[in-house]
Amino acid sequence: MTTNSAEANSARYRHEVDCCHEGRSRTGPDNGWMACNDRGRTLIARVFEYSVFVVAGAAAVWLGVLVSIQAVRLGWYGVFVAVLAWGVIAYLALPRLHQILTEIYVPGYYIGRSRTGDGVLGDPVNLAGLGTRAQLDRVMHEAGWIRADEITLVTSLRIIATALTRRSYAEAPVSSLYIFGKKQDVAYQMEVEGSPSKRHHVRFWFAPPRWRLPGGYPVDWIGAGTYDRAVGLSLLTGQITHKIDADIDAERDFITESMTAADDDVDLSVIEHYSSGYHHRNGGGDAIRTDGALPIVDLRRVAATDAQPQTTRRTSWRTLRPASAVAALLIVVATLITAVSAFSTVTGRSALPDLLILVSYLAVAVLVFFGVRWAQVVAVILTAYKVVDAFALWVQGGQITFDRLLISVSLAVITLLLLTSRNAARATT
Incomplete structure (x- = not known):
């Protein structure tokens, strides 16, 4: 087989961008958010990425359980909530479980x-x-x-x-x-x-x-x-x-x-x-x-130019990945809900700290929207903390009903899944 130089270089570039160029192999769950391999990365970084990926999957299952419980409790009024439960299980929980489990038994090489x-x-x-x-x-x-x-x-x-x-x-x-x-x-x-x-x-x-x-x-x-x-x-x-x-x-x-x-x-x-x-x-x-x-x-005898379209890594609103964009939107929504609650309870103290936190969260959301890598990591840490904190409350007997708290948990879990998805990784810079 003879492959021209332009095509070979283009192929190498595509594989480098897509985390799969010659001589390297992917390790860990094949979710695309993590690095292509462990070369040059610390043990702490690898443990963090694997842990957050699994936590997101477990959180999706937990959210499915929470929403299903609410659907049963609401009786006939729970039909709408049951549809939400199906959405959580079908689009969040099961896909992430498949990702985790198939990494164990599905070969990563060409079959x-x-x-x-x-x-x-x-x-x-x-x-x-x-x-x-x-x-x-x-x-x-x-x-x-x-x-x-x-x-x-x-x-x-x-x-x-x-x-x-x-x-x-x-x-x-x-x-x-x-x-x-x-x-x-x-x-x-x-x-x-x-x-x-x-x-x-x-x-x-x-x-x-x-x-x-x-x-x-x-x-x-x-x-x-x-x-x-x-x-x-x-x-x-x-x-x-x-x-x-x-x-x-x-x-x-x-x-x-x-x-x-x-x-x-x-x-x-x-x-x-x-x-x-x-x-x-x-x-x-x-x-x-x-x-x-x-x-x-x-097709080698077909008359066609060998010129390849120029590849650019610049992110514009037309090329934004849905996962990053939706995750950023959810961060904004969750931040505003928290801000309304926090400002409504401010009595006898300055609202400046809460305002600074609000601005910081919104700034992170904007950077996540445009696929900035370090902002995505920060958002993952903050969102994972919210999910773990809510889970600890539930384990201790706290009620998470279909009100602001369940909405907040849902937003956090969905955001975490989006931020650790393959689609979000393709948009990071």
């Missing part, structure tokens, strides 16, 4: 399967190829595929808006799946009759320089393509998600056929019985089956 953000096995790798990103982008464009947007605060809000108005969003982001310790480098999709619940889509990961598939096959990238057939609930977490068609080979063939039909310079070969044919489930619990063949798409 032909992607991993979800929760750490469980995702879609299988069912195609691979040779060529640059520019060549891949040209062929996919000619074949009628649309590049999916990145998941940012703006695109997340757009998804909500289009779902409510039932409008088409052809560039809608796809969920992040991980191989080589990083999410997909690029994803493409095709809508089916403008339906938000049905679409063809494929994710691509560019391989590290000189990387080879098992068996010694040289490739520049690998891909995982599936067909979304409907919207439903994840079997593993209960989250609302797309349900994929079990016949992933049909989607694999659809993708490769569209690429070869789009450009006569695209060559296709197939490694028969690359893996054993098998039946399994993906990260959403959907059944999948494959015959084990792996197509290799060769």
Whole structure:
């Protein structure tokens, strides 16, 4: 395999930014918030990161218990609270538990399967190829595929808006799946009759320089393509998600056929019985089956410039990650709630100390919003302290009812989970 210098340098840079460049391995829970490895980091730093990550997971389970108890106590009026309990368990507690547990038993090396953000096995790798990103982008464009947007605060809000108005969003982001310790480098999709619940889509990961598939096959990238057939609930977490068609080979063939039909310079070969044919489930619990063949798409004869888009690490409001932005917003809300309570009880003493604390918290929230690393660490410490303090009160028999206290606990737990998430890490500077 021959990889041009520009592509190799671009690949190395992407791997360095994404905490997975050649010669290094990730240690600890695969949450993305922690460093790529332990090299040059103190034992105290490692213990702190691992501890906070686990504390956040335990806090999510505890919050699910608290909200469920309130739902039972409120009787018929607890239906709304029960929905909140489902949200806490499905979107906070179970995903973090999966992250912690799968780090123990899911291999971190390449096994032909992607991993979800929760750490469980995702879609299988069912195609691979040779060529640059520019060549891949040209062929996919000619074949009628649309590049999916990145998941940012703006695109997340757009998804909500289009779902409510039932409008088409052809560039809608796809969920992040991980191989080589990083999410997909690029994803493409095709809508089916403008339906938000049905679409063809494929994710691509560019391989590290000189990387080879098992068996010694040289490739520049690998891909995982599936067909979304409907919207439903994840079997593993209960989250609302797309349900994929079990016949992933049909989607694999659809993708490769569209690429070869789009450009006569695209060559296709197939490694028969690359893996054993098998039946399994993906990260959403959907059944999948494959015959084990792996197509290799060769794009090296496709005419395309080797120039890569310039990569920048500057953070703007259009590229802000939802996790950091929402965490900052929750810090502001929690701070204002605390401030109102504190100022209302000020009698015979100066309010200046409380005002200084308020300003400090708001300043930290602003820095977290823009992904400043040290501010995120400070926010993690302050938020973890709030959660542990509330838990100690509960253990000692204190009542945490559905009022300001439970709201405060909920805000703190959700903030802690967001700050220690993979998504927040990608936005830090």
